[in-house]
Every structure is written in structure tokens, then in C-alpha cells.
Amino acid sequence: MAVLVCGLALTSQAASAADVSQFADLESVDPSLKKKIEALLEAGVFEGTGDDSFGLQEQMSRAELAKVMSLVFDLKVDSVLIPGSGSFQDVTSEHWASRFIEAVTEAGLMEGTGNGEFDPSGTVTLEQLAAVLVRGLGEETNTPSQGSSSNVDASEWAKGYVARALELKLLQAGSDGTFAGTGAATRETLVQSAFETKKAIEPELDVRSAVLDAGNRLTIEFSAAIDPDSFELSNIRINGIPLGDGDATYTLSEDGKQLIVTLKSTFYAGNAENARIEVAGIRSLFDAPMSEARQTVALTVTNPPAPPVTSPAPAPVIVTAMPTADPAGGEVASGTAVALSTSTAGASIYYTTDGSEPTTDSALYGEPIAITGPTTIKAFAVKAGETASAVMSASYTIAVEPPEDTTPPGFAATYPKAGAAQADGSRKVELLVRADEAGTAYYVVVAEGAEAPSAAQVMAGLDGFGDTALDSGSGAMTAGEELVVVTEALPADATAYDVYVVAADAAGNATAPAKVDVTTPPSDVVEPPGDTTPPNFAPTYPKAGTVLPNGSRQVMFKVRTDEAGWLKYVVVPDGDRPPDAEQIESGFNGENGAALAFGQGGLEADMEYDVLVLDPLPADATAYEIYIIVTDEAGNATAPVKLDVTTPPAKVITTPPAKVITTPPAAE
Known part of the structure; x- marks a missing residue:
């Protein structure tokens, strides 16, 4: 039996671990920045500078940067620092940031200032912040030897770090496109950089487990802390039925990784077999999405409540998936x-x-x-x-784009073009792309002669009609170097297709789509014909089986096929509208309502099976119809076969007659 849901009505009472409203200097801050601050507060990465002050415009100290980077990159931080064991003579074990300074030093993110000192109260420049961020992300090998823009003012050693940090959007240039790398970094800059870094390193959000326990408490555990503003209860479904709003509450655990929903008491979980829960639309505290549009996991039900004695649950309501x-x-x-x-x-x-x-x-x-x-x-x-x-x-x-870069990349002569032929039977083709500017090359594959897509459609993986292309992808381009791209397997061997390629630079300037004519390699395998023949019932099968005891209201039938497969059946009233195969698959009658009984099971070839309709039918000595289908391993199914059955008579209990005692006449 699947999980049944009755009267799910919920109200939202999400818990929040931090409240930016306690800081008076954040009252007029932009909402998007305020949300980032709240995420970092909830994650324990930031604190205020006073009881009611966050200090957004204050310059950050080197000690403060060490603490934030230790928490952002989840470095190993010792709980206690042994006196005298520190790396710097100006940082004692009693210093509030000593443990964090040791962590970033050991990880190679920060160094001392010389002469055995760290200078914990010293200020941090933007170029120093850029170096720490790039090192923490392991992007140091990707830094250019010097900055690529004349508008970037940075020390010679830092130009590569600054260029990479700007490219990864960990730091932002000013509204006029300039970047003063030697200028002091503020706590606002550190907030923006810390949030973008956490967003870059945090993996996609996953549902780890879902448990429904006694008291109708549903606990969903996520792989990371979730954004309490990113979800609605209607995006959570149990066996396809969405949770509603009304008579229940939900809270978040202190670490933000568990969503606890208390359901209405009329919720009924049956015997909890094969229960599934679907979760969609939720994002992590640092804006990481779910790994799929809708993730489905098993729902563990402990101590399920007794089934209600009311009428059967109505047929499930089908709700269109939210875009x-x-x-x-x-x-x-x-x-x-x-x-x-x-x-x-x-x-x-x-x-x-x-x-x-x-x-x-x-x-x-x-x-x-x-x-x-x-x-x-x-x-x-x-x-x-x-x-x-x-x-x-x-x-x-x-996003504020550099005003001076409005020119899209240019393809090199003869590019893009088809590359080397791929292996026979692979149904793949190779593309060669070369442009005069670094950026990203996007491509889509469509049928030969199909409507040409726009650049936006190519970059979104769509064809000229806005539908998903046959294949799409992208690759990072280095200026003047050839990029080799191999597609996924296309629908057919030895077939011509059109490939449309768009090159876009880091500023978002994109070329017009360029068409490349390609043909997939020939097939190397002769595929045997597939199995398209459904199973056959043996002569006289299916047929009525053993008559069960009077009053049981149960029936049995026999089935036998010439091929192994999977049996499914439904029981409906005599003369009811016949269900089709799809309705039988779902346990429905011909009107798409729940059948009187439903069952399924595996069959071996040429073996007779006695099938017991386990659920008692509504009445004794009454005719019913059983509709049966069998599907083989290739998915070929028989047409529905009707079997007429009648439940046994009612069980009659008779009372024996009373014993009569006669008295002989008296003697004369």
C-alpha cells in the first residue's frame, strides 16, 4: 500500500538563526546585500562590530580576514592553541584570532608581514584579498602573468590574482570600470567576496534523507543549510500529493540542514511500503540549487498511525509541475x-x-x-x-558590465568547422573552434535544414523553436587557440546534421550563430530486431480458480502465459466500463477511479499460477469482472482480458432444533 495523505493543511513558521534587523546601520542597505549578510550571519561566518552595529564600511583587519577565510573554506581550526606554539611573535595564544591565523597560515592562504610578525590589526588591501580568495579556490595556476586591463591598478605581484578574482566575480570593479588594488578593503567587500566564494565552492543541494515518525513529524535532511525564503510547502510532495497551507507548522534546525514539518493528525501512512517524497525549488543558504528540478527519495515511515475507518481516500489529484x-x-x-x-x-x-x-x-x-x-x-x-x-x-x-568592452569575439578564418571523424557507430562528431578572444563557445545540434536558432537559444541549449536541441554544450576558449569539442551521441548513424556555434566573451558579448555541416559516422553494428511480440495466454487461460469458503467474499483465478512477464489486474463491478491497459497499470477502473481491488506479480513462462484477490470484495454471491494484462521484459503488453467471477455465498449459521422430552403415563 502506498502512503495515503488526508487533509494535509499546513502553516509556515520557519525558524531563523540570525536577524539583520538587530543592526541599526543595516536598515537602509540594499535587500540583496542584506540577504547575503543574513546568510553569512546564519552560517556563523560573520559577527557584528557592536551590539547594534555591523560596521559595513569599516576597514577589515588581517585577523578578521583570517577568521572569515578559515570559516569560508572550512579549514581545520584547532580548538585550543598551546601557549608559545604559535607561528608569530605578535600573536599570543590568548589573541581572539590566534587559532584562525594559524589555520590560514598552514593552508598557505596568508603569510606574515616579516620579522616573525603577522600584524593582526593591520588593514587589508583589495589585491591582498584577491590573492587569498584565488589561493583558497585553488585557482592560482589559472592566474595570468599580469592583469589584462589598463583600468586595473595593482602591484606587479598581484595583477594575476586581481585579474582572476575579477574574472570569477569574487571582486567587482567600480561603476567606471576601474579597480584600485592597493586601496583598503572594507567589511562590505569582505561580505560580497565571502558570499560569492561560498557560492562557488558549495556543491548542488541534495536531499540526504526523509523520515516520518510518531506524531506525524516529517524530517527532511539536506546536504547543506537551506535558505528559509527559497521554498513553499506546495513544492514538497508525498507520493505525488503536494503539501498544502493551513493547519500545521514547519521549522528549521539550528544548523539549517533539517526541515521539520508537523503534519495534521488525519495524515495516514498506510503500511509505509514504497513511500516516496519529492522536493523541488529549494536552494541552499548560499544560493546553490537542487541537483535536479525535482529530487525524489525514499520516505522512511516509523510507527505509522492506524488507518482511518472512514471512506477510502479519493483518487489522487494530479497537479502540473511548477515551472x-x-x-x-x-x-x-x-x-x-x-x-x-x-x-x-x-x-x-x-x-x-x-x-x-x-x-x-x-x-x-x-x-x-x-x-x-x-x-x-x-x-x-x-x-x-x-x-x-x-x-x-x-x-x-x-550586472554592471565594463563599458569599454562591447565587441564580441571574432572567429578565426575557416572556423568553426568539423573536426576528425569519430569511431563508427559512435554517432558523435567533432567540432573545432578558434576565436581571437578568451571566453566560452556554445553549440547546439539540430536536424539538417531545421529552423536556425538565435544566439540566445544556442547559449540556452535550444533549437530555433525554443525546444531542447538534439545536443548542446559549451567549452572554455583561450584566445588564438583551437578548442576541440566532441558531441554526445546523436540520434542516428551516417546522418547529416546542422551545428550552430556561438562564441561569447567574459563581458557577455556573443557572435551570431555560425552553422557547421556535419555527418555522423556509419554504424558498426547490425542490431538484431527487437522483441515486439506480447506474451500469449495459454488456451482457456485466464480462468476461474478454486472456490473459497462461504462468506469470505474472496475469489481466485488461474493464469498461464507462454512468456515470462509481469501480471497486473483490477476488479470492477459487473457491467462496469472496461478499463484500458494504462488504467489497469495504475489500479484504476474505466472511469479513472480506484478499482475495487488491485494486484500484481511476476510470472514464469508456461507455469500455472493461482492468483488470490486478497482484498474482500463488497458483497457475497455477487458477480464481478477482473481485467488482466501481462507485460514481458521488453515492455510488450497483452490487451486487457476480462474474466467473470462470482464471490461465494454468505456463510449461514443454523441452530439445531430443541430436544423434546416426553413423560410416560402413570401406572394404573
Whole structure:
């Protein structure tokens, strides 16, 4: 029996480990910066400089940088520092940051200032911060020998670090495109850099486990602390049924890795076999997304409650999957194409771009949406016969781009072009790309002669109709060097396809799509014909089986096939509308309601099986119809076969007649 959900109504009471409202100097701070500060406070990376002051514009000290970097990069920090064991004579074991200074020194992120000193109270320059960040990310080998922009003012030793930190967006140039590397770094700079670094190193969010225990408490454990503002209860589904809002609460654990939901008392988990839970839309504290649009894991149910004695649960309500946006929001380059999608096949997506609530009168999504200014996209998905999804919301701001770089890369002569032929049967092709500027090369593969995609569609992996391309990918380009890209296997051998290639630089300037004609290699294997023949029932099968005891309201039937496979059946009232194979697969009757009984099991070839319909049927001595299908290992299924059965008569209990005692006549 699957998990049943009755009356799931919940209210949201999310716990928060930190509150930026306690700092008076953050009252008028930009909301996006305030959210980053709150994430770092909750993670224990930052503290304020006073009871009601965060000190956003204060210069950071070297000791403060050591502590923040130790926590950002999760370095090994000793709990106690033995007196006299430190590396620097001006940092005693009693210094508040001594343990963190030792950690960053041992990790090679920071060094002393000379003469055996660390200078913990000294200020930090932007170029020094850039060096620490690049070293911590292991990107030191990727730093150019010197800075690539005349607008960057940095010491000769630091130019490579500064260039790499700007390229990775760990630091930002000024609004005029300049960067003063020798200038002092503030705590605001450290907040921005620490958040972007955590975002860069944090892996995609995973659901580790889900447990429903006594008291109807559902505990979902994540691989990292989650953003309490990133989810809604309707994005959590148990056996396909979304949680609602109303009569329940949820909280977060202190470390932010556990979401605890207390469900309504009418929640019923059956016998907890094969229970599944789906989680979608949740992001980590540092903006890492779920590893999949919707992640499904097993739900462990302990001490399930007794089943309700009320009428059977209604048939599950099918809700269209909520759309997702790619990219999912945040700061983007002007002109970024946002693609909307839903995991429900055949669903339509309606959206708005002004922050208003969408309806079916709103714009119908057809191709990616170009972001050219601050935009809030709201969208929902709907499919005929299903309940409309929840509304997705994604907000975008435009990143400040260097004003002087507006020129896209240029392809070298004869590039892009087809490369070396790949192995026969691989269905792969090789592409060669060379451009005069470093950046990223994007490609999509479409059918020969198909509609040409736009640059935005190529970069989003879509064809000219806004659908997912046959294959897509990207690769990092080095200026003047040839980039070799091998596609994934395409649909057919020895077939011509069109490949469209776009080159984009770090500033977001992109070329027009360039077309390359390619042909996949010939096949090297002659595939045997697939199995397309469904199993056959043996003559006279299926048929009625052993008659069960009176009053049992149970029936048995016999089945035998000429091929191993998987049996599924449903029981419906006599004369009811016949179900099709898909309805039998789901345990439904011909009206898509729950069948009177449902069962399944494996079959071996040419063996007779007695199948017991375990659930008692509604009435004694009553005719019913059993509809049966068998599917083989290749997925070929029989047509539904009807078997007429009748439940045994009711069990009758008879009372023996009373014993009569007669008295003989008296003697005369």
C-alpha cells in the first residue's frame, strides 16, 4: 500500500538563526546585500562590530580576514592553541584570532608581514584579498602573468590574482570600470567576496534523507543549510500529493540542514511500503540549487498511525509541475535569455515580467525571455485535466558590465568547422573552434535544414523553436587557440546534421550563430530486431480458480502465459466500463477511479499460477469482472482480458432444533 495523505493543511513558521534587523546601520542597505549578510550571519561566518552595529564600511583587519577565510573554506581550526606554539611573535595564544591565523597560515592562504610578525590589526588591501580568495579556490595556476586591463591598478605581484578574482566575480570593479588594488578593503567587500566564494565552492543541494515518525513529524535532511525564503510547502510532495497551507507548522534546525514539518493528525501512512517524497525549488543558504528540478527519495515511515475507518481516500489529484527558470534569478548580464520549463509533458506556461500574478490571459511562453533591466518573472504551468501548478517567481538585476568592452569575439578564418571523424557507430562528431578572444563557445545540434536558432537559444541549449536541441554544450576558449569539442551521441548513424556555434566573451558579448555541416559516422553494428511480440495466454487461460469458503467474499483465478512477464489486474463491478491497459497499470477502473481491488506479480513462462484477490470484495454471491494484462521484459503488453467471477455465498449459521422430552403415563 502506498502512503495515503488526508487533509494535509499546513502553516509556515520557519525558524531563523540570525536577524539583520538587530543592526541599526543595516536598515537602509540594499535587500540583496542584506540577504547575503543574513546568510553569512546564519552560517556563523560573520559577527557584528557592536551590539547594534555591523560596521559595513569599516576597514577589515588581517585577523578578521583570517577568521572569515578559515570559516569560508572550512579549514581545520584547532580548538585550543598551546601557549608559545604559535607561528608569530605578535600573536599570543590568548589573541581572539590566534587559532584562525594559524589555520590560514598552514593552508598557505596568508603569510606574515616579516620579522616573525603577522600584524593582526593591520588593514587589508583589495589585491591582498584577491590573492587569498584565488589561493583558497585553488585557482592560482589559472592566474595570468599580469592583469589584462589598463583600468586595473595593482602591484606587479598581484595583477594575476586581481585579474582572476575579477574574472570569477569574487571582486567587482567600480561603476567606471576601474579597480584600485592597493586601496583598503572594507567589511562590505569582505561580505560580497565571502558570499560569492561560498557560492562557488558549495556543491548542488541534495536531499540526504526523509523520515516520518510518531506524531506525524516529517524530517527532511539536506546536504547543506537551506535558505528559509527559497521554498513553499506546495513544492514538497508525498507520493505525488503536494503539501498544502493551513493547519500545521514547519521549522528549521539550528544548523539549517533539517526541515521539520508537523503534519495534521488525519495524515495516514498506510503500511509505509514504497513511500516516496519529492522536493523541488529549494536552494541552499548560499544560493546553490537542487541537483535536479525535482529530487525524489525514499520516505522512511516509523510507527505509522492506524488507518482511518472512514471512506477510502479519493483518487489522487494530479497537479502540473511548477515551472523552473534557467538561470534561476539574481544578477545577470543584460540580454541574458531566461528559459522556462516544466517537467510535465505537454503543459503550457503563462508568465508576466512586471511582478504581477499570471493568469491564462497572460503571455504564453514560447521562447527564452531576454532580460534587459530589473525584472521579476512570475509563471505557472497548466495542462488539461490537471490542477494548475503553484506560481514560480524569479527576480533579476543587471550586472554592471565594463563599458569599454562591447565587441564580441571574432572567429578565426575557416572556423568553426568539423573536426576528425569519430569511431563508427559512435554517432558523435567533432567540432573545432578558434576565436581571437578568451571566453566560452556554445553549440547546439539540430536536424539538417531545421529552423536556425538565435544566439540566445544556442547559449540556452535550444533549437530555433525554443525546444531542447538534439545536443548542446559549451567549452572554455583561450584566445588564438583551437578548442576541440566532441558531441554526445546523436540520434542516428551516417546522418547529416546542422551545428550552430556561438562564441561569447567574459563581458557577455556573443557572435551570431555560425552553422557547421556535419555527418555522423556509419554504424558498426547490425542490431538484431527487437522483441515486439506480447506474451500469449495459454488456451482457456485466464480462468476461474478454486472456490473459497462461504462468506469470505474472496475469489481466485488461474493464469498461464507462454512468456515470462509481469501480471497486473483490477476488479470492477459487473457491467462496469472496461478499463484500458494504462488504467489497469495504475489500479484504476474505466472511469479513472480506484478499482475495487488491485494486484500484481511476476510470472514464469508456461507455469500455472493461482492468483488470490486478497482484498474482500463488497458483497457475497455477487458477480464481478477482473481485467488482466501481462507485460514481458521488453515492455510488450497483452490487451486487457476480462474474466467473470462470482464471490461465494454468505456463510449461514443454523441452530439445531430443541430436544423434546416426553413423560410416560402413570401406572394404573
